[in-house]
Amino acid sequence: MSEGKTRRPKAETPKGFRDYFGAEVTERKAMLDAIAGVYHRYGFDALETSAVETVEALGKFLPDVDRPNEGVFAWQDEDEAWMALRYDLTAPLARVAAQYRNDLPAPYRRYAMGPVWRNEKPGPGRFRQFYQCDADTVGAASVAADAEICAMLSDALEVVGIPRGDYVVKVNNRKVLNGVMEVAGLAGDDKAAERGIVLRAIDKIDRLGEAGVRALLGEGRKDESGDFTKGAGLGPGQAEVVMGFVSAKRESGAATVARLRELVGGSVLGAEGVDELETIASLLGAQGYGPDRIVIDPGVVRGLGYYTGPVFEAELTFEILDEKGRKRQFGSVAGGGRYDDLVKRFTGQAVPATGVSIGVDRLLAALRAKGRVAADSAGPVVVTVMDRDRMADYMAMVGDLRQAGIRAEVYLGNPKNFGNQLKYADKRASPVAVIQGSDEAARGVVVLKDLVLGAKIAASATLEEWKDRPAQIEVARKDLVSAVRKMLAQ
Template identity: 50%
Template sequence: MSTETPIRPETRPEARNPRGFADRRGPDLVAERRLVARVSEVYERWGFEPLETGAFEYADALGKFLPDADRPNEGVFALQDDDDQWMALRYDLTAPLARFAAQSWETLPKPFRRYAFGPVWRNEKPGPGRFREFVQCDADTVGSDRPEADAEIIAMAGEGLRAAGLDAGQAVIKVSNRKLFDGLFEAGGVEDAGQKLTALRAIDKFERLGWGGVAALLGEGRLDESGDYTKGAGLPPAVIATVEAFLASAGTQGLTRAETLDAVARAGGLGETGERALNELAAVDAALNVMGVGQDAARFDPTIVRGLEYYTGVVFEADLLLETTDDKGRAVRFGSIGGGGRYDDLVARFTGERLPATGFSFGVSRLASALKAAGRGAGGGVRGPVVVIVFSDADMRHYLDAVSELRNAGIAAELYLGRAGMKAQMKYADRRGAPAAVILGGDEIAAGQVTVKDLDAGRALAAGVTDNEAWKSERPGQRVVARSELVATVQTIVAGPRTAS
């Protein structure tokens, strides 16, 4: 008789995960890990070394680059250490790099080229496809002010997208320069930093809101469909008109990068700072041409500004063009799957001396979700282990020997350790995505044989069989072989193409 005291219903916690924090199982995790591995291989081939920093940084080291507020944990998850200093989970991988570079600069090779990957956290309102915890994979060059450094990051990002599984024409990297807008603001007499930042964040919504929505945010403000009101930047009407002409100047599809720069230059109103930005972009274009980056793979788009405050020059954003649908077959647009740019002032927050830097970040979780929505996720390429079926405790040594033999041959395998019958075990193997099930009943053991059920072949044949009796008589994908041939037989199945269940 049990002496344990049962837990009363009123004291049981509700099993739930916090909003914006997702539970992920095998296929989704494998998809992300494969993306990270493939992109990291590209980063290393381009000469970037790995770096790992802690999940927490001091809040003042992270900086206030997410939405401003009076409390230190706005936009981040923060807590006080035992010495009363505020720590926060990192909201990206760039701010920790700036802290590390400032702390270690004397001992680092210069320029310092590093890549990093891992989870980041943002205390923001979650929504469809928008999480509070997600994975990024970055590469950055710290210590070079050459436009070729920006061009190299852009070219490498394109190669990373291809390594992640995107074909030509399924993504484009859009490039611009924050100094173009600095020049517009200077020429229009806009000096307030907060006003300029609000305007840049409004322009960053151009593709989603169109000019009407952006114009409202550049002016007094905008009331959205939900009834929420967003206060605008309050720019003078003349400056808003200049921004409109600027954005329209390069709106023609099919322009080359050089033609886009010419169109922007003709729009005028850029001032001296804006002219320098055009020269920087022209140098980036020249380097991209030498590296063979096509006009359709990377193009100039003056509407790209990036939302974070710390960008100072060239900025870029990877836009997914691949057609994607949700689980109901409705078209879904993912848009940006990564981005980055130049941030020459970020390290200076620690040292007081400007240190140029540029980098790119893949949104690994977002890209994996997009590939899955396009039918390109890991579900069709991730296999579970071969499952060894258990019939009798008395024959356990035979099952253990078989599963060990498979594992020693490099085959993922598991011994079923529940207490269900064979039918339930076969269903278990199917749900696990097992390529094969190994059957060692008493007859097989006595005859020195083993039955191997090719579950992949069975799934393929099942899709075309309508007669249940015919299915039972044909016993598709099942073969009886000598016990000594177990490994070779399973290796043949595992090496074959997988059929999605």
């Protein structure tokens, strides 16, 4: 293009962002609607905060720098104040809980669903805008609130189409782990670095196995490439205590609790954590949520810097094939736990809170893998245009179909080439094409083409099996709606 001409803008989605078309939108929406129905029944209220927050409220501003930290999309407003797009739904909840603390019910149960934005390097399957779906209870110190979240998570998974037996909600408690740390001699501020290494090691057990974790608890571990990761430097006795925790899960919840009680020994905090787990299990049991749905599992170690009490994670237990064709469990689709310091940033007062976040894209992928997506993504009936002067007739047909609740379109492109109209119907995944030339119009009939059956016949070696079901029928114009309905039902 020469310099003199006006440069045309590029038509492209910004790097790291994506667009969602048709069923990609409606399937996600159907899933979130079903989840919202469960949350609503549990008494949670919807909250939709502004997408924009002050950077100050988000906390993505270090006192000694003059620009927001990495991770958010930020700009300065007309008063030079920094604004940013929210990076999650929890930070806005903390702001709202502080801002409206005199007006909101206490405790405040809320759910939120919507996009969040991360200014991070995009990668395969990693986007800079994605959906989150959170439910939190703010202002309830009782672990009954945690138990309720676990029950609700279980209900939410079932309502979107994950059958009982194909998922498990695992519950653990940060206090138990801290108690175990005490017993292992890892309490106190001066041991924070070791505790961090221990936490990260436990978190890797699925990938590294017991031997790998033991190496990281001790001197360190050399991986396959020869790289060395420094360990926590625990002695054999200390490592034994930690490994005992990781493998404390027993056949029954009661047995797991008993084993954890042994492990936390004289730690007051640890004993409190075990009591809480026991209470959660008994509250859930009273509502009929047994270990077929929710289990105590000390193997769950997630986001531990953040959580202060119970933590939970929902895992899908059915197998899928990974990118290399190997069978593996689908894995985690949701997680959460108790946290206490978020509102304190604003008000100085600690407010107990607990919540869960469902991984929208992962759960949707699981539903697709199981063929469980619920939205009505069927293509429309396409009324073709044989005679452009009779557009009013075709629009009357499409009007009749729509009135009857049938998704339908009239072809609005240039009708000259009839082949293009059938190609269009194909692209629209249309189940039925309606055709009426002047001959059919004179006789008061329309032709219905069963495009689903047509595609099957085209893909099939023999016509034999379809011979009783014609791919094309002629019906009276007045029977259009009933005949289309019958064809759609086949």
